[in-house]
Amino acid sequence: MEALKNKVNELLESGGIAGFLGLRNFGSEPFPFLFTRDTAAEVEKITTGAVRYPLSKILIRIAAVYPDAIFGIMCRACDERAIIELFKNTKLRSDKVITIGISCTDDLVQACKCENPQPSNLVSGEAGKKEFDRSDVQKIASMTLEQRFDFWTEQLGKCIKCYGCRNICPVCFCDVCTLEDQPLVKRGEIPPELPSFHLTRAYHMAGRCVDCGLCEEACPVDIPLRTLYRRVRESVKELLDYLPGEERDKVPPIQVLGDGLFEIRD
Amino acid sequence: MFGSGAMTNSIAELEDSKCIFIIGSNTSEAHPLIANRILRAKAKGAKIIVADPRKIHIAFYADIHVRQNLGTDVALLNGIMNIIISKGWQAREYIEARTENYAVLQESVANYPPEKVSEITGVSVQDLNAIAEAYAKAPSASIVYAMGITQHTTGVDNVKSLANLAMLCGRVGAESCGVNPLRGQNNGQGACDMGALPNVYSGYQRVDDEEVGKKFDAAWGAQLSRKPGLTLMDMMHAIEEGQVRALYIMGENPVVSDPNRAHVESVLKKVEFLVVQDIFMTETAQYAQVILPGVSFAEKDGTFTNTERRVQRVRKAIEPVGNARPDWQIICSLSDMIGYPMNYNEAGEIQDEIKSVTPSYGGITYARLDGDGLQWPCPTSEHPGTKFLHKERFTRGRGLFSAIAFKPPAEASDNEFPLMLTTGRNFVHYHTGTLTRQSRSLDDEQKEGYAEINPLDAHKYGISKRDRIKVVSRRGAIEIKPEITGRVPEGILFIPFHFAEAAANALTIDALDPVAKIPEYKVCAVRIEKVA
Numbered sequence: 001m002e003a004l005k006n007k008v009n010e011l012l013e014s015g016g017i018a019g020f021l022g023l024r025n026f027g028s029e030p031f032p033f034l035f036t037r038d039t040a041a042e043v044e045k046i047t048t049g050a051v052r053y054p055l056s057k058i059l060i061r062i063a064a065v066y067p068d069a070i071f072g073i074m075c076r077a078c079d080e081r082a083i084i085e086l087f088k089n090t091k092l093r094s095d096k097v098i099t100i101g102i103s104c105t106d107d108l109v110q111a112c113k114c115e116n117p118q119p120s121n122l123v124s125g126e127a128g129k130k131e132f133d134r135s136d137v138q139k140i141a142s143m144t145l146e147q148r149f150d151f152w153t154e155q156l157g158k159c160i161k162c163y164g165c166r167n168i169c170p171v172c173f174c175d176v177c178t179l180e181d182q183p184l185v186k187r188g189e190i191p192p193e194l195p196s197f198h199l200t201r202a203y204h205m206a207g208r209c210v211d212c213g214l215c216e217e218a219c220p221v222d223i224p225l226r227t228l229y230r231r232v233r234e235s236v237k238e239l240l241d242y243l244p245g246e247e248r249d250k251v252p253p254i255q256v257l258g259d260g261l262f263e264i265r266d
Numbered sequence: 267m268f269g270s271g272a273m274t275n276s277i278a279e280l281e282d283s284k285c286i287f288i289i290g291s292n293t294s295e296a297h298p299l300i301a302n303r304i305l306r307a308k309a310k311g312a313k314i315i316v317a318d319p320r321k322i323h324i325a326f327y328a329d330i331h332v333r334q335n336l337g338t339d340v341a342l343l344n345g346i347m348n349i350i351i352s353k354g355w356q357a358r359e360y361i362e363a364r365t366e367n368y369a370v371l372q373e374s375v376a377n378y379p380p381e382k383v384s385e386i387t388g389v390s391v392q393d394l395n396a397i398a399e400a401y402a403k404a405p406s407a408s409i410v411y412a413m414g415i416t417q418h419t420t421g422v423d424n425v426k427s428l429a430n431l432a433m434l435c436g437r438v439g440a441e442s443c444g445v446n447p448l449r450g451q452n453n454g455q456g457a458c459d460m461g462a463l464p465n466v467y468s469g470y471q472r473v474d475d476e477e478v479g480k481k482f483d484a485a486w487g488a489q490l491s492r493k494p495g496l497t498l499m500d501m502m503h504a505i506e507e508g509q510v511r512a513l514y515i516m517g518e519n520p521v522v523s524d525p526n527r528a529h530v531e532s533v534l535k536k537v538e539f540l541v542v543q544d545i546f547m548t549e550t551a552q553y554a555q556v557i558l559p560g561v562s563f564a565e566k567d568g569t570f571t572n573t574e575r576r577v578q579r580v581r582k583a584i585e586p587v588g589n590a591r592p593d594w595q596i597i598c599s600l601s602d603m604i605g606y607p608m609n610y611n612e613a614g615e616i617q618d619e620i621k622s623v624t625p626s627y628g629g630i631t632y633a634r635l636d637g638d639g640l641q642w643p644c645p646t647s648e649h650p651g652t653k654f655l656h657k658e659r660f661t662r663g664r665g666l667f668s669a670i671a672f673k674p675p676a677e678a679s680d681n682e683f684p685l686m687l688t689t690g691r692n693f694v695h696y697h698t699g700t701l702t703r704q705s706r707s708l709d710d711e712q713k714e715g716y717a718e719i720n721p722l723d724a725h726k727y728g729i730s731k732r733d734r735i736k737v738v739s740r741r742g743a744i745e746i747k748p749e750i751t752g753r754v755p756e757g758i759l760f761i762p763f764h765f766a767e768a769a770a771n772a773l774t775i776d777a778l779d780p781v782a783k784i785p786e787y788k789v790c791a792v793r794i795e796k797v798a
Contacts, residue, residue, distance in 0.1 A: 027581075028636065157326060158305055160298045160693060161711075180710070188712040190295065190323055190693050221302045 004074075004124040005043050007100055011072050012037050017098055018069035021059050023049045032058055048102050048124060052076065054170040054214055056083050060091050068096075075099040077119045078112075078212035081245025082170035085208055088252050091173050103128055114211055116246075136227040137234065152228075156198045158221040159191040165215035165225055166201065171208040171244070178204065198228070205229045207236050207254040210245035272455060274444035275408065275654040276574045276641065281306045283442040285404035287397070289317040289339065289428070290414020290788075294324040295693035297412070297448045297573075304410070313400045317342060317389075318414065319688065320718075320760060321753050330396050333755055336686050337418055337675035337789040338387040343427035344672065345383025346398045347375045347434055355402035357436030365433050365665040374669030386672065402435050406442040413450070414690070417787040421779040423670045433665045439656035449573035450697070452563075456571030459627070459642070460620070464495035469624035469642075485623050488606070497783040499776070502530065505537045512539040516593065517560065521549040522698035522766045525774040525785040526741045543596060548700050549766050559590040566592040567613040569635065571642070575652070577630055578639035675789040676777035679757070683739065683791035685723070687759045687773060690788075695764035703764070715768030716749040718760040719794075724750045727794060734797040737761070739790055742772035745797055759792060 004022075011017045012035065024033035024042055030049035035042055059073055075083065080099055086092040101119030106128055109117045113133040140148060166172045166179060178200055179185055185197060192198075209229040216226040237243050240253040280286060280303040294301035301324055308314050308327060316328040317339075325331040334342050350356055351372060361368050380391040401407050409432055415424045428445050429438075437443040449455050461467040471478040479492050496504055498520070504510040513534075524530045534540060534553040542551040543558040551557050563570075565586040571577045586592065594616060598608040610616050614632045621627055626643040634640060640651040655661070679686055694712040695702045702708045717737055719729065729735055735748050737759065746761065746768040754760050763770040775790040 154327075158294075158302075160294060160301075162298075163707075187710065188692065188694065188716075220299055221305065 001046070001048070001124065004048070004100065004102065005046055007123045008035060008043050008046065008072065009040065011098070012040055012043075016070065017072040018066065019062075020072040020074075020100070021055050021062065022074040022100075023047050023053065023055075034062065048074070050105075052078070052108075052212070052214060052217075054082070054168055054212075055079065056086060056092070056170050057168075057173075059097070060086065060173060063092055063096065067093075070096050070098065072098045072100055075101050075119050075121075076104055077101075077117050078114060078210055078245075079170065080119045081210035082212065084245045084248055085171050085210060085252070086173065087248075088255070089171075089173065100124075112213055114213070134230065134234075136224065137230050140227060140231070152198075153194060155223050156195050157191050158223055159198070160221060161190050161192050161197075162220060164218040164220065165223075168214045168218040170212060170214065171205075171210060198223075198225075202228050202232050206232050207240070207242060207252050208244050209233045272575050272655070273446040273448070273573050274438060274656060275442065275446055276576075277303055279442045279444075279654065280304055280408055280410070280446075281310070281442075283307050283312055283404075283406050283408040285313045285315070285400050285407035286410060287315045287317070287401055287407065288324065288328075288410045290416075290424075291410055291412035291448055292318070292320075292322045292324070292414070292690060293410065293412075293448070295322065296450065296691050298693070300410070300448060300573075313404060315397050315400060317397075319755060319758060320690075323693075330393060330400065332387075332389040332393045332397070334387040334389050336688055336758065337420070337786075338672070339415060339418070339424045340420055340427050340670055341378060341383050341386040341672040342389060342394075343424075343431055344375045344378035344670065345380055345387070345389075345394050346401070347371070347431055348378045348383070349380060349395055349398035350402045350431075350434060351375060353398070353402075355398070356434050360436030361434070364436075364439070364660070365667060367667040370669045371430055371434070371667035374671065378672070401431070406440065407435065407437050408443055409437070409445045410448060411446070412448045414788060416447075416782070416784055418784075418789065419676050419777050419779050419786045420673050421784045422781040423673070426668050427670050429665075430667055430670070433667060438665060439654070439658070439660070441654065444654060447573070452572060453570040455573055455575060456569065456577070459571050459624075464497055464500075467623070468620060469626040471624070482623065485619075498524070499778055499783045499785065502533045505533050511537065512541075513537050514541040514543070515550060515554075516543040517545075519544075519548040519550045519698040519700050521553070522769055522771060523763070524776075525771050525787060526776040527769055527771045528742050529776060530771075543593065544700065545590070546700055546704060548698070558596055559588065560593050560596065561586045561590045565590065568592075568594075569617065569639075575641045576639045577627070577635060577642060577644075579632065579635040676786055677740075677775055677789065677791045679791045683793045685757055685759055685792050685794060687737070687739065687761065687770075687790050687792045688788050689761055689763045689770040689774060692762040692764060695762070697764065698766065699764045712764075714747060715744075715762060715765030715770075716747045717794075718749045718751050718754045720754050720756045720758070721750050721752060722756045723759075724748065727796060729794075729796055736795045736797050737773060737792050738795070739773040739775070739792045741775065741790075744768050744770075744772050759794070763787070 008020045020035040023030040025045045025047050030047045032053060032055055055073055056079060059071060083092060083099060087094045099121050101122040103122060103125030104117045109128050109131050113131050115132050117130060118127050186193060209232060211230055211233055213226040216224060219225055242250060242253050277300055286304050286307055305327060314328045316325045316331045317334055318325060319333050319336055380394050383394060384391050409428050411428060418424060432438050432445045465473055467482055473494050474492050479490055482490050501510055520530050540554045541556045542554040543560045544551055545560050545562050563580055564583045567582050568580050569577050570580055601608045617632055621630055625645055628645040629647045629649045630640055630644050644651045692712055694708050729748050731750055733748060734745055736743055736745050761770040773792060774787050777786045
């Protein structure tokens with residue numbers, strides 16, 4: 001924690017950043033907080049928090065208001081993967097964001113079992129080991145088609161349409177959301193249409209999902225959303241050789257139409 | 267009964283229950299987080315029973331779903347108990363050790379053999395047997411209910427019948443069991459706990475008890491009445507008769523939420539002086555001479571007590587907007603002006619007073635409420651709070667069985683009004699929409715009222731989904747969009763009560779439960795016409 005405080009103070013004092021987006025303790029609870037030179041005293045209460053929070057979503061809003069300012073942001077490995085996708089989708093500018101890497105606790109690594117829990121610019125904590133495990137995807141794959149259909153019908157049928165999965169997703173950044181498109185998605189009913197509502201979202205995760213698993217953590221009815229999107233992520237890797245968030249310089253497949261003439265630029 | 271008005275057990279315990287009997291609760295729409303505990307229990311092998319006339323969302327996850335006729339819950343429950351006793355599945359030792367009046371129950375439920383109950387309720391004998399067996403034989407079993415049980419002229423009878431059933435099988439005072447009413451408001455339990463009822467002070471201490479009266483006389487330095495006040499419905503009638511001349515309404519919107527809207531409006535016009543305290547303009551506030559701006563949850567300090575008796579802190583995040591003030595400050599100012607100064611500097615001082623006069627809150631201070639809060643009863647500052655009630659003994663000593671006879675609802679269908687109407691909630695909105703209809707995303711999700719109607723009825727009346735229909739009862743009429751769906755059985759309409767412009771309460775009947783004075787929102791007779 002001291003290393004993090006020192007780094008933030010150093011960046012604020014040197015003027016290298018206009019502000020640092022991280023977590024601050026309010027009482028015993030960590031909340032997002034933008035540390036600036038005016039609120040430098042608050043850096044004492046900085047925390048990495050036991051729970052994860054999609055800070056990059058907040059940074060998109062801040063950056064839209066201050067497009068020329070440089071901001072620092074606290075980053076776990078999954079946050080960093082998301083930010084890389086946000087750069088590619090022009091939601092953030094890579095020359096305006098400084099990532100400050102923190103390591104995940106052993107418990108978190110154990111719980112998340114993601115491909116890579118190590119951020120590139122590690123400032124706080126030690127590089128722990130990887131615990132990658134995709135047995136959840138394998139388990140579904142081992143089912144017969146009929147079992148799989150029943151499983152997903154039962155799981156997706158629990159949906160109460162709170163939009164929590166979308167709202168917390170660090171790579172859900174569209175101004176207009178297909179999931180709110182009428183008459184494609186009928187209003188006023190739970191569960192939303194099975195399975196199209198959730199498959200629509202799953203398709204939109206293709207080439208974007210960074211496997212942070214916040215969707216599943218946020219889901220109030222325990223739908224195994226991460227497993228669903230992990231499969232989509234793997235399909236994109238198999239079919240298009242692209243792993244979202246991992247390859248900084250590779251153009252995402254969704255941005256390349258036909259011969260590439262339609263590539264999105266700033 | 268048991269002697270306490272609250273969920274006997276805790277929300278988390280539902281996860282480990284082996285049988286959950288949901289009756290009169292649209293759990294996944296109205297209490298989604300509690301519904302998820304139930305789904306987790308199912309994943310661990312619990313049997314889920316749903317008794318609801320509508321095929322509600324959670325019914326799709328039920329092992330047994332029965333669609334009893336409207337207002338026949340007492341008959342249904344008596345029928346289940348009849349089967350349990352005739353099969354010898356009742357908890358004999360528990361009944362002997364912990365309850366009284368069993369013979370009376372036995373005698374009364376003998377009048378409800380399965381065939382007769384099937385006739386009254388429309389539930390098959392096979393399903394009655396299945397429910398009785400699942401509930402009585404499971405290692406643990408919970409009952410979950412809500413307004414579908416209470417909003418009847420037999421509301422108290424319905425609750426007593428659930429208590430009978432739970433005691434019959436020894437399901438009260440045990441882990442992952444109990445009788446669990448789900449409160450709709452985040453602080454509905456807290457408001458009742460604080461004595462926002464006509465007959466009790468905080469912690470359900472009776473107004474007409476001389477000892478209690480003396481205690482509060484001394485605490486507040488005043489001579490207090492020993493006479494219970496009026497219920498909401500009694501107030502309305504007293505205004506009509508000129509016995510009540512002023513009304514002060516806080517955070518309620520009776521024009522939309524009370525039955526028989528036309529009658530409510532006439533009463534509010536008649537009352538000489540009406541004060542409404544709320545955070546947004548409401549249909550009710552339109553009738554007020556004075557509107558006092560209260561604050562939202564984010565602008566105040568205090569506590570909320572949730573449905574599982576858990577007292578939790580709410581902390582001010584922003585200063586009150588505009589001229590709004592926390593409710594307690596408004597009340598204190600009024601009291602000062604009337605000549606009874608209330609001197610509190612902050613909400614925590616009120617908590618200290620609650621602690622000093624309320625045995626069940628006797629150990630609850632702000633300092634102890636960090637984190638997860640405390641579940642009452644929490645009588646002393648060392649007490650850890652109470653996960654489930656009635657563990658060794660009932661609050662009243664022994665659990666009391668009562669004989670409950672089935673009574674039909676106040677109104678039945680006839681030639682003039684051939685359909686039945688029931689009312690309830692939609693997952694998007696909360697009550698009269700004072701809060702939720704202000705939210706763009708929630709409003710987008712459900713902008714207008716609708717009447718669910720069975721496809722067979724729609725066919726019979728020549729109604730298609732693009733039509734509008736007029737729904738008429740003896741009280742009034744509304745025009746509304748039909749939603750043609752098998753969610754409702756033939757002969758029954760369902761209208762959510764959130765929408766003032768298509769208000770279900772223009773139709774509902776103001777017949778009351780004789781004891782609790784709760785109106786029968788769940789049953790009345792209507793007819794429909796296609797709007798030309």
